[in-house]
Amino acid sequence: MSIWQTYFTPTSAEEVLRLLAEYGTEARIIAGGTDLLLELERGVRRASVLIDISRTPGLDGIALEGDRVRLGPLVTHNRLAASPIVAEHLFPLAQAAWSVGAPAIRNRGTLGGNLVTASPSGDTIPPLMALGATLVLRSVRGERRVPIQEFFEGNRQVNMAPDEMLVEVQVPAMRPGERGVFLKLGLRRALAVSVVNVAVVVRLEDQLVTRARIAMGSVAPTVLRACEAEGALVGSPLSSERIEEAADLAARAAIPIDDIRAGAEYRREMVRTLVRRALTILAEKRERDGFPAHPPFLWGRTGGKFPYVVGKTVRHTVGGDEPIECTVNGKNYVVRGANGKTLLRMLREDLGLTGTKEGCGEGVCGTCTVWLDGIVVVSCLVPAPRAHGAQIVTIEGLARGEKLHPLQQAFIDEGAVQCGYCTPGFIMSGAKLLEEIPSPDREQILHAIAGNLCRCTGYYKVVRAIERAAKSAIP
Numbered sequence: 518m519s520i521w522q523t524y525f526t527p528t529s530a531e532e533v534l535r536l537l538a539e540y541g542t543e544a545r546i547i548a549g550g551t552d553l554l555l556e557l558e559r560g561v562r563r564a565s566v567l568i569d570i571s572r573t574p575g576l577d578g579i580a581l582e583g584d585r586v587r588l589g590p591l592v593t594h595n596r597l598a599a600s601p602i603v604a605e606h607l608f609p610l611a612q613a614a615w616s617v618g619a620p621a622i623r624n625r626g627t628l629g630g631n632l633v634t635a636s637p638s639g640d641t642i643p644p645l646m647a648l649g650a651t652l653v654l655r656s657v658r659g660e661r662r663v664p665i666q667e668f669f670e671g672n673r674q675v676n677m678a679p680d681e682m683l684v685e686v687q688v689p690a691m692r693p694g695e696r697g698v699f700l701k702l703g704l705r706r707a708l709a710v711s712v713v714n715v716a717v718v719v720r721l722e723d724q725l726v727t728r729a730r731i732a733m734g735s736v737a738p739t740v741l742r743a744c745e746a747e748g749a750l751v752g753s754p755l756s757s758e759r760i761e762e763a764a765d766l767a768a769r770a771a772i773p774i775d776d777i778r779a780g781a782e783y784r785r786e787m788v789r790t791l792v793r794r795a796l797t798i799l800a801e802k803r804e805r806d807g808f809p810a811h812p813p814f815l816w817g818r819t820g821g822k823f824p825y826v827v828g829k830t831v832r833h834t835v836g837g838d839e840p841i842e843c844t845v846n847g848k849n850y851v852v853r854g855a856n857g858k859t860l861l862r863m864l865r866e867d868l869g870l871t872g873t874k875e876g877c878g879e880g881v882c883g884t885c886t887v888w889l890d891g892i893v894v895v896s897c898l899v900p901a902p903r904a905h906g907a908q909i910v911t912i913e914g915l916a917r918g919e920k921l922h923p924l925q926q927a928f929i930d931e932g933a934v935q936c937g938y939c940t941p942g943f944i945m946s947g948a949k950l951l952e953e954i955p956s957p958d959r960e961q962i963l964h965a966i967a968g969n970l971c972r973c974t975g976y977y978k979v980v981r982a983i984e985r986a987a988k989s990a991i992p
């Protein structure tokens with residue numbers, strides 16, 4: 518059984534609003550699908566009608582206008598992390614976006630999706646709260662602006678009606694004298710939900726703090742501001758005594774819970790640690806240290822934007838006869854009967870392309886990695902109707918006739934394959950890395966394969982295979 522019944526691909530924002538008004542509580546917008554598909558699967562949310570905005574024009578801009586930055590809800594985490602405007606004017610947001618998941622998740626997951634899911638651990642929320650963002654919501658009834666503080670009403674609950682769409686996030690650009698940093702504590706370096714995350718923005722004039730904002734996630738049902746801690750900083754220099762006092766007040770403001778990732782007391786202690794560390798980093802002007810200068814995004818030459826859909830709104834119904842028309846490995850397909858499936862299942866069950874594997878089915882193992890319109894994605898989190906009109910490349914499409922892709926050959930030469938289950942995913946990530954950065958360094962390779970897990974060969978041989986392929990000519 519499918520987790521949705523009808524899937525719309527609208528071609529304009531107006532059409533999205535019209536569909537939301539028509540279907541009301543039955544409908545939900547889907548952007549990257551990296552939260553919604555799992556929530557529908559787990560019964561956390563219900564929707565029989567999905568409205569896919571991931572190719573709708575006009576919702577993916579990043580622009581500096583006067584003293585504010587305007588962000589479209591469709592801007593992906595990788596595009597936030599890559600944007601010079603975001604890096605210069607909203608630096609903690611760039612850091613937060615870069616900390617999300619792994620490349621394939623950052624290529625599909627959007628800012629709007631992160632905000633509307635309203636998870637207490639959502640990584641873009643603390644920086645946007647510390648920066649003082651405003652959300653613009655629109656429906657056929659009109660438009661309203663909601664300060665971010667008033668948007669979150671509870672765990673995964675937001676101040677947004679079923680017929681409304683988030684159409685823009687407006688953020689005051691950081692002024693001269695303002696500094697900000699985002700810190701995240703996860704249980705590993707990639708694909709880690711925040712155990713605690715913290716964003717701090719301070720304004721310093723003549724060495725004195727004239728304004729401070731501290732927002733912390735994963736410590737309450739919604740992201741919290743540490744107002745007393747902020748107050749303790751104002752009017753003083755960022756001295757170690759003031760920093761200690763603010764860290765202590767922030768820890769007291771947290772109301773964390775025990776869960777599988779951490780105990781409440783540990784979380785509270787980590788708030789103290791992260792706030793202290795963040796303020797110390799800002800005092801020492803070290804916030805930009807360690808932010809990768811040329812990271813791989815695994816989007817090749819696309820710039821991370823999926824092509825817009827044109828023409829009329831397309832509707833796919835589960836059990837209906839509307840075909841999914843797409844190009845896979847250069848060959849055109851017209852697929853019927855896959856409207857309720859994921860792209861992964863369509864590739865395997867309907868096209869017989871079984872090189873793409875299912876591991877976790879939740880976006881965390883990377884065995885199902887493919888290229889969607891030239892961008893690395895995990896196909897278990899892409900609804901098959903999203904492939905309508907798209908170009909897909911799978912592991913079967915990498916070889917040129919009898920000649921393997923240099924990375925496939927390098928995997929053989931380096932013995933980087935044991936059971937081979939993870940191999941297609943690693944190769945799809947690695948081949949895109951080589952297209953984007955022909956001679957990657959070790960760190961770039963590790964970033965590129967951060968979303969791919971192997972349970973037998975281990976990673977050294979995989980890394981060596983990518984290094985070896987980089988030395989040979991890419992056709």
Ligand SMILES: Cc1cc2nc3c(=O)[nH]c(=O)nc-3n(C[C@H](O)[C@H](O)[C@H](O)COP(=O)(O)OP(=O)(O)OC[C@H]3O[C@@H](n4cnc5c(N)ncnc54)[C@H](O)[C@@H]3O)c2cc1C
Nearest residue numbers: 548549550551552553617618626627630631633640683880
């Ligand atoms: C493996 C994995 C790792 C992850 N790691 C992280 C992480 O490290 N940090 C983190 O914060 N998150 C993480 N996430 C969660 C997720 O990727 C992000 O929250 C992402 O930003 C969601 O965006 P999306 O476009 O995929 O949202 P979707 O799943 O498409 O939508 C999410 C919700 O937002 C609504 N929505 C989307 N856009 C709009 C809009 N414009 N207007 C109104 N409603 C809208 C949808 O109806 C839905 O309810 C991870 C997810 C996975 C699967």
Ligand code: FES
Nearest residue numbers: 876877878883897
């Ligand atoms: S990431 Fe798709 S199956 Fe694991």
Ligand code: FES
Nearest residue numbers: 935936937971972
């Ligand atoms: S080779 Fe077996 S999981 Fe990687």
